[in-house]
Amino acid sequence: MKHWAMAVGTAVAVSAVASPATASSQPAPVTGAVYSGYQLGGVEVLTHRGGWSRRSVGGGGFAGQFSAAPGGGKVAWIDSGNRLHVKTASADRVIAKDAAYGGPCSTPAWTADGRRIAYPVKGTAETTAVTVIGADGRNPVKAGRTMGVCHLTWSADGRTLAGYAGDTDGVHLLDTGSLVSRRAPGIKLANHVQSLSPDAGRVVVHTIGANAPGGDGSWPQSFTPSIYDTKTGRRLPIPVGGRLLGALYLRDGRLAVRVQGRPANTLVILDASGKEIQRLPEPVKARNLALLHVLG
Template structure:
């Protein structure tokens, strides 16, 4: 598997920081101009987003919803980058150098300090792409289990560390992502040769048709029927498996293998399915990026200008 990237073992340090100076002072709930964006009648609007960036201190997670909030800073040193942020941005699941899956939470619910809990001790560590994945309701986490087999075991555990189960084996354990119905996990192969779907009820994994090479899986539709990936050519570099700040999204039908058109103009920086089946597409802008929200039929239902200071941040979640 030529594209696997290994990082030196290191225990990650997590702290909560205030919003950095570069992000302070943004106004508006969804747009840098204070507007809520254009929304079609009867559609619940997008109300915010969760972002991240890489820095000398590791990975910083920040949320914008009616203004910037303080975020979680993850890592430092030889950080492997094996993290996933819960919907809403207040919890981070991460795998440390001792093969432990941890959940670190921002202050709240009666406490003014960071809380950290080890919830599993058998997680695979060392490959940046071997990230955990949160369910859409933030209650469960899937993660790759350490081992030597080519098909990796995926386990699912409650965010409180309870109810761990074996969900099956897959050849696609990289950048796992859930469908909102909680049934299907998608991930790409460590050698970037294909995307695989794991049915966690039947514990059966199959390769998604139509996708030859991919080095990132971003999102699944709620029913698992469509997947958003970064598809690459045969001569493209596979990358080191780290979570990308941006990518050119391709959408595929996971049953037929057909590529699905994304009817949005401009340079696309990513796309992510919302829990109700809408597709949020990120578009590059000169001073600020835009999130274009499409209905399940592909019709534009909302257009939101991001805060200007989010322009160079990676997008993890769209809240709406």
């Protein structure tokens, strides 16, 4: 049974789930995170590092197609007129006018350095074209076509994009150098892609069963994470106890795992060997917000 997520156009044991090739031996500690929540027909992106800062986008025909930059200071979003915006504290600028509008899952995606944005292009073909453009609106480049246009995410090396198919039938990787897209092995049905390891060798996803609802494609408040090797299709264990609410890779290859708690959730940070190196309580206010980025 397939599921439609309103797009346009979840073991084999291994030693670790972090990315060994890029993990730092002396990483900076995690100091905060970027979150989001839906409200009044729009989205509020909130960054917490000592205190809170906010960016709100949407309104009108907004379908929830948004992505926060790694630091949370900028938000890319797509409006009902197929325009891609970049919202900052002082301005809301249109940087492209050919973005695909119409389903919450068709989101833009920021590179790890916050300099470029990938976005789905409007069209009627079975596969969706992706363009990469500077956050300033300059130098748009065609990045290829893919079935996996939903919840796009970049690898930190800036080469690979991953997303799930609009009908939830699999996760696809798009090599923006060769412009070739391929389906990730081992993943049958998925309705969320959260993160790629820096070299795109591993992907954090939410897999679903054959009879589970596909959802409407909105960014999930929380999800049960699974990690897959994108070459072998092996599902990798996450060595953290408790009820897991999500996971994502940091730019240096560490893995942040979100664990349910009361009165607040906790971020558990793992090194390349899968060893816990940090445990950081989230603010109580973040308990019911979606986790977008971890700052460290």
